Structure formats: structure tokens, C-alpha cells
Amino acid sequence: MAELHFEVTSSLGKKIRVTRQYWDFIISFKHLMMAGKEALVKDALMNADEVRRSNKDDKVFIYYKRQKKHFVAVVCKHLNGEGYIITTYITDRIKIGEIV
Numbered sequence: 001m002a003e004l005h006f007e008v009t010s011s012l013g014k015k016i017r018v019t020r021q022y023w024d025f026i027i028s029f030k031h032l033m034m035a036g037k038e039a040l041v042k043d044a045l046m047n048a049d050e051v052r053r054s055n056k057d058d059k060v061f062i063y064y065k066r067q068k069k070h071f072v073a074v075v076c077k078h079l080n081g082e083g084y085i086i087t088t089y090i091t092d093r094i095k096i097g098e099i100v
Contacts, residue, residue, distance in 0.1 A: 006038060010063065010083070011048045012100065016076050018085040031089040037072070040065070041088050044072040052097035060086065064094055 002019035010016050018026075027035040034041070044065035054060035054075075061083075063074040071094065075086040 006042065008042050008045050010045045010076070012051060012061070012078075014076075014078050014081065014083045016045050016074075016083045016085060022085070026085070026087055030087050033090055034088050037088075040067065040072045041074055041085070044074045044088075045076070050094060051100040052095060053100055055097050061100065062095060062097065 002021050005018050005020040005023045007017040044063050048063040049066050050064045052062050060077050064071045070090050070092050073091050074088045076083045
């Protein structure tokens with residue numbers, strides 16, 4: 001079984017997790033700027049300023065937390081009361097989607 005890197009309860013009450021292996025994939029191949037930013041990701045999940053549901057998949061939610069001029073965005077999939085991180089990144093705008 002993959003090693004759990006961290007798990008938090010989101011502002012929507014969902015337990016969101018990411019494995020060490022998948023976190024390494026995110027920071028090595030998808031969004032290198034997120035290396036060392038686990039605390040920001042956890043804060044975005046637990047204290048989101050806004051959460052939006054994806055227009056493409058109703059089980060995908062994007063948690064946003066303002067950080068000065070930008071937002072930390074954490075994209076998660078919710079399944080059976082729990083969830084996991086798909087990706088995370090820094091952005092200057094919030095995507096279109098239903099506000100949760």
C-alpha cells in the first residue's frame with residue numbers, strides 16, 4: 001500500500017488525502033512550484049475561501065485560498081465521503097464552476 005503523505009478534513013467535511021508517491025509526481029512533473037508548499041495546500045483545503053464544482057465532473061471540486069495576489073488551487077475528487085488530490089497549483093483566477 002502506498003505511503004500516506006498527508007490527510008486533512010476539508011472545509012466541506014471530506015477527508016482528503018495524498019500519497020507520498022503521488023505528491024512527488026505533482027511536484028516533479030505537473031506543478032514544480034508546489035514543492036515544499038504542503039502547508040499552503042492543507043490550509044486551502046481546510047480553510048478555503050471558495051470551493052467550486054467542476055463543470056466536467058460533478059465529483060471534482062476545486063478549493064481556492066487567496067495568497068496575496070494569487071490563489072492556491074487544490075483539485076480533488078470526492079468519493080464516498082472521502083477524497084484525494086488530483087493536482088494543486090498557483091493561479092491568478094478562479095475557474096468557472098458551480099460555487100459550493
